Amino acid sequence: MNCAEFQRLLPNIIESGGNAEEEAHLRSCAVCSDLVQDLRYIAEAGKLLLPMQDPSPRVWNGIRGALEREGLVRPPAGTVRFRPPAAVLSPRRWATGGSLLAFAAMLLFAISVIWFRNNSTRPASPTLTASVSAPVAASVPSAAPVDEDDAQMLSVVQQTSPAELASYRENLDTVNAYIRDARRTVEQDPTDMGARGHLIRAYDQKALLYEMAMYRSGE
Amino acid sequence: MAQAKKSAGPGIAEAEAIERAKQGDAESFEVLYALHKRRVYSLCLRMTGNTAEAEDLTQEAFLQLYRKIATFRGESAFSTWLHRLSVNVVLMHLRKKGLPEVSLEESLEPQQEDGPRRDFGARDNVLAGSIDRLNLQRAIAGLPPGYRVIFVLHDVEGYEHNEIAEMMGCSIGNSKSQLHKARMKLRDLLRVNRAEKAIRH
Numbered sequence: 001m002n003c004a005e006f007q008r009l010l011p012n013i014i015e016s017g018g019n020a021e022e023e024a025h026l027r028s029c030a031v032c033s034d035l036v037q038d039l040r041y042i043a044e045a046g047k048l049l050l051p052m053q054d055p056s057p058r059v060w061n062g063i064r065g066a067l068e069r070e071g072l073v074r075p076p077a078g079t080v081r082f083r084p085p086a087a088v089l090s091p092r093r094w095a096t097g098g099s100l101l102a103f104a105a106m107l108l109f110a111i112s113v114i115w116f117r118n119n120s121t122r123p124a125s126p127t128l129t130a131s132v133s134a135p136v137a138a139s140v141p142s143a144a145p146v147d148e149d150d151a152q153m154l155s156v157v158q159q160t161s162p163a164e165l166a167s168y169r170e171n172l173d174t175v176n177a178y179i180r181d182a183r184r185t186v187e188q189d190p191t192d193m194g195a196r197g198h199l200i201r202a203y204d205q206k207a208l209l210y211e212m213a214m215y216r217s218g219e
Numbered sequence: 220m221a222q223a224k225k226s227a228g229p230g231i232a233e234a235e236a237i238e239r240a241k242q243g244d245a246e247s248f249e250v251l252y253a254l255h256k257r258r259v260y261s262l263c264l265r266m267t268g269n270t271a272e273a274e275d276l277t278q279e280a281f282l283q284l285y286r287k288i289a290t291f292r293g294e295s296a297f298s299t300w301l302h303r304l305s306v307n308v309v310l311m312h313l314r315k316k317g318l319p320e321v322s323l324e325e326s327l328e329p330q331q332e333d334g335p336r337r338d339f340g341a342r343d344n345v346l347a348g349s350i351d352r353l354n355l356q357r358a359i360a361g362l363p364p365g366y367r368v369i370f371v372l373h374d375v376e377g378y379e380h381n382e383i384a385e386m387m388g389c390s391i392g393n394s395k396s397q398l399h400k401a402r403m404k405l406r407d408l409l410r411v412n413r414a415e416k417a418i419r420h
Contacts, residue, residue, distance in 0.1 A: 011399035039402050042409070045355055046374030055260040055277050060252060062278045063285075072243060072285050181352045188416070198353060 001025045006032050014039050052178050053201055150176070153213050160213075171209055178202040237297060241289050248285055255298065256281075259305045265371045266309045268360040276312055280305040306372065306386060313364065350409050358408040366401035373398050 006013075006025045013022055014036065026033050150172055157168045179202040185195035233254060239247035259280050264273035284301055291300055350358075359367060359375075372378045372386070373394070380394040387394070 011395050014399065014402075015395065035406075038406050039399075042402050042405050043374050045350065046359075046370065047377070049265075049352065049356065049359075049375050052257075053261055053264065054257050055274050059256070059260070059274050059278050059281075060249075063248075063252065063281050066278075066282050067245075067248060067285060070286075072248075178352070184351065185353050194357070195353060 003029060003032055007035070010036070010039070014043070052174070052205075054205070153210055157213050168209070168213065172206075175202060175206045175209060179206065233297065237288065237291065240285070241291075251284070252281055255301055258298070259301065262302065262305055262371070262376065263309055265356075265359060265375060266306075266368055267312075268362075268364075268367060272312070276305075276309055279312075280308045283308060302376070303386075306376075310368070310386060313368065350413070354409065354412055358405050358412060361408050362401060362404055366397065366404055369394060369397045370401040370405065374402075 001021050001024070003025075006022060006029070009018070009022060018026065026036060154165065154169060154172070158165050179199065182195055182199035182202050185192060186199050189195065233251070236247040236250040236254075240251055256277065260273060260277045263276040263280070264270065267273050267276065280301075283304055287304070291297065359370060362370060368387075369383065372383050373380070378386075380391045380398075383389075383394045384391045
């Protein structure tokens with residue numbers, strides 16, 4: 001079997017494995033072996049892409065307007081009491097969760113500083129450049145270690161909504177992985193505006209996660 | 220299924236929100252949106268590769284959900300039902316735009332220069348370990364629309380070929396063939412991206 005014959009059969013080989021002849025070619029041909037390895041890697045990597053982005057508020061505003069126009073909603077107490085989709089915090093809740101809110105604000109500020117520093121003077125360090133090539137699998141959400149602030153947030157969730165702890169932990173791992181990926185790219189190429197957008201969204205999501213934890217703590 | 224027990228917000232479970240939404244309860248609509256907006260939006264974004272279109276389609280998907288929610292009988296998980304509905308909204312949009320469909324096998328075929336090429340040449344490093352999530356997302360966005368839809372449905376969203384064939388109105392064999400071409404194209408895009416980065420650094 002030559003490479004042309006092998007690659008003609010490739011969809012089936014990737015899907016369900018090859019027969020003895022195809023396996024023999026795979027062992028003897030480095031080019032076809034690399035190709036198969038890449039295609040299997042791409043297929044696996046696709047499965048690791050989690051839903052990471054939220055739509056902008058205009059989407060909910062549009063839905064709400066349409067629902068009202070179409071009369072699909074029944075106002076609970078004589079008036080339609082829509083709230084923004086993200087948790088709206090009452091003054092009391094802000095007070096009870098003050099420390100976490102302060103952290104969220106500090107987090108966003110810290111990110112601004114990091115961006116500014118990356119964009120202005122600091123060249124990509126060898127360490128950071130090397131880490132750019134971290135494989136997707138390395139950033140799969142898992143039982144990754146959390147820093148002190150994350151641990152504090154999880155502790156609050158454990159106390160106020162223990163049933164939600166696993167979900168919060170999973171979301172935290174996911175958003176931290178998202179931040180790591182985006183930061184690597186920004187640090188490698190500070191002019192990459194797309195990556196900066198991803199980083200902003202990633203930190204927005206983390207701030208939202210903290211906000212939700214704080215919201216629960218005020219329940 | 221765990222779906223029914225999922226917490227849907229302060230003091231309200233998803234199953235309860237669904238029942239209340241069937242009665243037209245405004246807050247329950249909002250709860251369902253908050254629970255599922257990210258997954259639906261990400262699906263729309265990956266299938267279209269365009270933020271504005273994805274937002275419009277997310278809005279349309281949820282409006283259809285709310286219009287049809289009274290017909291949801293719980294025979295499948297709510298998220299599965301919503302996901303399928305969202306896929307159909309995107310596919311309908313793509314058809315209206317005149318973008319290629321898999322059912323029109325010839326029209327889905329990218330131009331020759333976009334097609335997969337035989338890889339008989341010199342050996343290069345394999346991709347494994349050299350791409351991250353952002354690069355992969357960008358490469359997917361750079362796929363021709365027909366390829367992108369198939370790749371997202373199968374490799375990202377986990378649909379089987381028979382389900383894709385049913386949704387797209389094509390044969391299972393065609394779905395498999397298009398997926399293979401999509402992966403080959405993606406490989407090309409990722410290798411180019413890697414080479415460009417190597418030159419920059």
